[in-house]
Amino acid sequence: MESGTAVKIVLRGRNVVGGRAEGEALVTRDTIPGWGGVNPVQGVITEVRHELCGVSFKGKILVCRGAKGSSGWSAMFHTARLAGTAPKALVFNEMTTKIALGAVVMRVPSVTDLDRDPLDIIETGDWVVVDGDAGTVEITKQQRPATVRHNF
Amino acid sequence: MHLTDSEKEFLDGRRGKAQQKAMELLVRYAEALGADRFVDTKNVCGVPGSANPFLQNYYKDKGTSEYDAIFSFFDLDSDELIEAPQALVSTCCLQGGADPDNWETLGTTPQVFDIYKDREQFAADRGVKILKTCTPYIVGNTPAMGEHCAWMESSAVVYCNSVLGARTNTEGRESTSAAMLTGKIPDWGFHRTEFRYGSHRLDVEIPVESVMDWGLLGYFVGDVVQERIPVLTGRYGQPDLVRHKHFGAAAASSGGVELYHIVGVTPEAPTVEAAFGSNRAVETFKYGAAERTRTYEAINSSASDPHVDYVMLGCPHAALEQIEEAGRLLDGRRISANTALWIFTSRAVKEQAAARGLIDVIARAGGIVMTDTCSAFAQAIPPGTKVAALDSAKQAHYLPAIMNIQTWFGSTRDCINAAMTGKWNPEPL
Numbered sequence: 007m008e009s010g011t012a013v014k015i016v017l018r019g020r021n022v023v024g025g026r027a028e029g030e031a032l033v034t035r036d037t038i039p040g041w042g043g044v045n046p047v048q049g050v051i052t053e054v055r056h057e058l059c060g061v062s063f064k065g066k067i068l069v070c071r072g073a074k075g076s077s078g079w080s081a082m083f084h085t086a087r088l089a090g091t092a093p094k095a096l097v098f099n100e101m102t103t104k105i106a107l108g109a110v111v112m113r114v115p116s117v118t119d120l121d122r123d124p125l126d127i128i129e130t131g132d133w134v135v136v137d138g139d140a141g142t143v144e145i146t147k148q149q150r151p152a153t154v155r156h157n158f
Numbered sequence: 159m160h161l162t163d164s165e166k167e168f169l170d171g172r173r174g175k176a177q178q179k180a181m182e183l184l185v186r187y188a189e190a191l192g193a194d195r196f197v198d199t200k201n202v203c204g205v206p207g208s209a210n211p212f213l214q215n216y217y218k219d220k221g222t223s224e225y226d227a228i229f230s231f232f233d234l235d236s237d238e239l240i241e242a243p244q245a246l247v248s249t250c251c252l253q254g255g256a257d258p259d260n261w262e263t264l265g266t267t268p269q270v271f272d273i274y275k276d277r278e279q280f281a282a283d284r285g286v287k288i289l290k291t292c293t294p295y296i297v298g299n300t301p302a303m304g305e306h307c308a309w310m311e312s313s314a315v316v317y318c319n320s321v322l323g324a325r326t327n328t329e330g331r332e333s334t335s336a337a338m339l340t341g342k343i344p345d346w347g348f349h350r351t352e353f354r355y356g357s358h359r360l361d362v363e364i365p366v367e368s369v370m371d372w373g374l375l376g377y378f379v380g381d382v383v384q385e386r387i388p389v390l391t392g393r394y395g396q397p398d399l400v401r402h403k404h405f406g407a408a409a410a411s412s413g414g415v416e417l418y419h420i421v422g423v424t425p426e427a428p429t430v431e432a433a434f435g436s437n438r439a440v441e442t443f444k445y446g447a448a449e450r451t452r453t454y455e456a457i458n459s460s461a462s463d464p465h466v467d468y469v470m471l472g473c474p475h476a477a478l479e480q481i482e483e484a485g486r487l488l489d490g491r492r493i494s495a496n497t498a499l500w501i502f503t504s505r506a507v508k509e510q511a512a513a514r515g516l517i518d519v520i521a522r523a524g525g526i527v528m529t530d531t532c533s534a535f536a537q538a539i540p541p542g543t544k545v546a547a548l549d550s551a552k553q554a555h556y557l558p559a560i561m562n563i564q565t566w567f568g569s570t571r572d573c574i575n576a577a578m579t580g581k582w583n584p585e586p587l
Binding site for chain 1: 183186187190191192212213216232235309310311312315327328329330331332333344346347384385411413414460534556558559560
């Protein structure tokens with residue numbers, strides 16, 4: 007966080023689950039699988055063809071298109087909450103019963119229907135503050151070293 | 159959101175403590191969805207009070223009965239311990255983790271089997287119908303056209319919506335347990351007519367006849383439309399229950415299809431216009447010979463070793479006709495000493511198969527018919543399995559990730575041949 011110039015962007019949307027959380031973003035354009043595609047006790051995605059296969063979502067601000075797969079989605083992420091491996095917050099584009107119920111039982115601040123596509127704006131590693139009451143997402147972009155050099 | 163007087167009674171606690179906690183969860187869920195009201199349901203399919211070893215251990219010392227603790231804290235996501243009451247509306251228990259007769263074959267330990275038996279009793283004591291299958295629609299729960307349901311199990315949800323014309327979202331563990339106590343579920347998504355119209359058009363340009371053909375088509379459709387609503391037109395025969403079962407399960411696995419329309423076949427699609435309603439197709443896909451071959455190769459992409467250790471049939475749980483077919487192919491023959499054959503079905507269908515002598519025919523050939531579960535759900539395969547053969551695109555989708563094995567997908571006949579020879583040698587596509 008020390009290097010580079012911080013740029014703040016605020017997105018506004020609809021609150022799904024209240025509360026406030028901040029942390030590092032984990033971003034994927036793939037939908038998040040549930041039963042059969044995640045290991046909730048370890049907090050990792052296990053679906054073989056997923057772009058985040060083997061990656062941990064524990065303590066991240068999970069930014070994604072939405073949820074997919076089996077009806078076990080909520081129970082998997084509910085289990086992740088108990089195991090201490092859940093993401094800190096959810097930011098997503100496509101509302102489904104799977105992700106709505108999953109967000110509710112994970113009890114993490116969650117926001118959707120944002121005024122700009124969060125997948126175009128947020129990158130993995132950005133610092134993100136999710137306000138699930140106001141329905142806002144504040145992103146602090148870290149200028150990458152390559153971009154910083156380009157500015158000189 | 160708008161609450162009726164009866165819903166306020168639940169929320170106030172006038173209908174009981176557990177019912178109040180159930181309603182609180184349903185309100186949080188409805189608000190997350192953006193729903194402004196509930197619909198009444200008298201048809202719930204879930205897994206109330208069930209427990210895996212993780213949950214059992216986690217809640218061990220948190221209540222007088224760990225089942226009440228699991229039901230309170232997990233099923234209803236309540237912070238207060240409550241006593242789990244009787245189901246208010248008709249509720250069915252879906253699949254579980256072990257076969258009641260062959261649990262040792264599945265590698266289940268006596269301790270874990272005791273958990274499964276106890277949790278089944280817990281549900282039965284609360285008036286839950288013990289169907290123990292992912293195919294409730296085969297064993298007596300066939301909701302009527304337009305009936306509002308609250309079902310779990312993606313392959314059952316897509317059948318309920320598409321083939322029966324009943325209305326359910328893909329519900330979860332917590333929402334079905336809450337619906338069981340209140341008869342309420344958010345009025346959102348597939349409960350609403352305007353949500354049920356098609357979004358994508360699929361022109362089927364080749365004949366689709368066999369169960370394997372319908373599985374391939376379903377896997378293709380799910381892959382291209384993801385969680386949207388496909389409308390199929392073209393050169394298909396009339397699919398029966400088994401073909402719908404394999405088509406829908408595949409489409410709900412490669413994508414998240416919860417409702418499909420097949421023009422001239424499914425009840426909300428007498429015509430293309432009726433299926434799309436006020437929508438227009440956002441995209442049109444064609445399914446021809448090239449797409450069929452590509453899909454077959456994609457499902458088989460995990461496999462390279464032709465030596466088959468294990469053949470699994472019955473995903474979703476086999477209908478009686480499928481056990482008859484296996485019996486016909488196996489009658490008087492014997493499977494390879496190097497290969498195991500497990501067939502999964504519901505208890506009710508197994509009983510019918512037993513009455514016909516089919517369980518014995520399959521046993522004499524070296525196969526075992528089991529109930530309640532499957533390899534993916536129980537995470538159980540014969541010891542040492544590296545390569546499996548399956549006639550289900552859904553099981554072939556999940557098993558490589560869940561069990562870290564290679565899976566071949568083909569017809570039931572290809573699979574039975576593999577069981578008898580120990581080799582994957584499918585008929586030409």
